[in-house]
Structures are given as structure tokens and as C-alpha cells.
Amino acid sequence: AQTVTQSQPEMSVQEAETVTLSCTYDTSENNYYLFWYKQPPSRQMILVIRQEAYKQQNATENRFSVNFQKAAKSFSLKISDSQLGDTAMYFCAFMKHGRSSGSARQLTFGSGTQLTVLP
Amino acid sequence: NAGVTQTPKFQVLKTGQSMTLQCAQDMNHEYMSWYRQDPGMGLRLIHYSVGAGITDQGEVPNGYNVSRSTTEDFPLRLLSAAPSQTSVYFCASSFNSFTYEQYFGPGTRLTVT
Numbered sequence: 547a548q549t550v551t552q553s554q555p556e557m558s559v560q561e562a563e564t565v566t567l568s569c570t571y572d573t574s575e576n577n578y579y580l581f582w583y584k585q586p587p588s589r590q591m592i593l594v595i596r597q598e599a600y601k602q603q604n605a606t607e608n609r610f611s612v613n614f615q616k617a618a619k620s621f622s623l624k625i626s627d628s629q630l631g632d633t634a635m636y637f638c639a640f641m642k643h644g645r646s647s648g649s650a651r652q653l654t655f656g657s658g659t660q661l662t663v664l665p
Numbered sequence: 666n667a668g669v670t671q672t673p674k675f676q677v678l679k680t681g682q683s684m685t686l687q688c689a690q691d692m693n694h695e696y697m698s699w700y701r702q703d704p705g706m707g708l709r710l711i712h713y714s715v716g717a718g719i720t721d722q723g724e725v726p727n728g729y730n731v732s733r734s735t736t737e738d739f740p741l742r743l744l745s746a747a748p749s750q751t752s753v754y755f756c757a758s759s760f761n762s763f764t765y766e767q768y769f770g771p772g773t774r775l776t777v778t
Contacts, residue, residue, distance in 0.1 A: 591757075651759060651767065653710070654707075655709075
């Protein structure tokens with residue numbers, strides 16, 4: 547079974563500054579996906595960024611980038627030029643590549659990090 | 666496209682009552698699933714479906730039933746609600762069971778007293 551750990555329940559950052567959210571995971575799989583989801587107060591789960599484990603290059607989406615360390619099983623999210631709209635709960639999640647048991651495309655989530663961007 | 670829609674947004678039930686949480690998607694997605702989110706935890710998979718007429722259990726299926734008679738709809742039924750089922754429920758869909766990107770609905774907050 548996979549586990550995902552987010553050790554920072556809460557973080558804050560000043561507007562326009564950079565913040566890094568940590569995530570570690572445990573798996574015996576070699577091929578998998580890692581994701582960061584954002585959940586603002588509206589509760590909507592929004593995909594921020596994804597990383598395929600077989601790709602060495604770190605994923606980047608505008609102000610969001612990841613530091614993927616496969617050997618260390620670490621997957622941190624860096625948010626640059628933080629904006630007030632980035633205030634949300636951020637979840638790290640894992641999905642096996644291909645099919646899981648049966649045909650489940652199961653996401654395994656961490657417990658989340660509440661990020662507050664301060665004006 | 667409306668994407669993934671869920672009704673109701675909020676619901677309060679008494680212990681032992683039954684109800685159905687509705688989920689619909691208009692993207693012709695084959696794969697649909699239900700998750701629950703409890704305080705201090707991420708989402709956990711309850712049930713999933715890889716197409717009309719096919720459903721299976723996820724990580725936490727006890728106390729819930731599902732069926733999938735059409736591609737669009739994937740209702741979640743609570744036959745006899747318990748306080749332990751107080752949670753926020755999310756429905757998600759993806760193009761098929763080979764694709765990684767899942768689209769989430771807005772969630773239903775359920776309280777069982």
C-alpha cells in the first residue's frame with residue numbers, strides 16, 4: 547500500500563514571496579504519478595501540477611514548480627510570487643501508473659497543508 | 666460543459682435514515698468514483714466504476730452502495746446513516762481507467778446526528 551505524508555499542517559507566506567510545501571511518500575512501485583491539488587474555501591479540488599515518476603525533469607506550471615526526488619521519495623511544491631488567491635489547502639497525492647487492483651485509478655492523498663498568503 | 670455536478674451541497678440526516686448523493690458528468694467519461702474527506706485527512710476512495718453496469722469497491726466501501734445504469738450518473742447510497750459517515754463527499758470522473766487526470770465535483774457536506 548502507498549502512503550503520503552505532509553508534515554506541515556499549516557504554513558503562511560507574505561504576498562509576492564516564495565513558499566515550499568513538503569511531501570514524502572512511500573511505495574514499492576516504480577512507475578507512478580504524483581500530484582498537487584489545491585482546495586480553496588469553495589471546497590473544489592483543483593489540479594495544480596503533476597509529475598510522472600519516469601520523467602527526471604521537474605514539472606513546472608507558471609508560478610508552480612516541483613522538486614521531485616525519486617530516490618528520496620520526496621515531492622515538494624514551490625509557489626513563486628505568492629498571491630492572495632493561492633490561499634487554500636494543498637494536498638499531495640499519489641497514483642499508480644497503469645491500473646491498480648481491479649481497475650481503480652485510486653488517488654492516495656496526504657493530510658494536507660493549509661497555506662495562508664498574507665497581504 | 667457543466668463538468669461534474671453533485672447534489673445536494675449540504676445534507677443533515679438522523680442516524681438510521683437513508684439517502685442518495687447524486688453525481689453527474691457531461692463529459693462522456695467512462696470512469697467515475699466517490700471519495701470521502703474527513704477532517705485532518707485527505708480523500709479516501711469509497712467506490713468506483715469503469716463504465717455503465719460495472720462498479721467495484723475502493724478503500725472504505727462499508728455502509729455505501731453504488732450503481733451505474735448510465736454513463737452520466739453515479740449515485741452513492743447510504744442505506745442506514747451512521748455518525749461515522751459524517752464527512753464531505755466528492756465525486757470524480759476521468760476519461761477512462763487508463764487516464765490519470767480526474768475531475769472533481771464541488772462536494773456534498775453530510776452531517777449525521
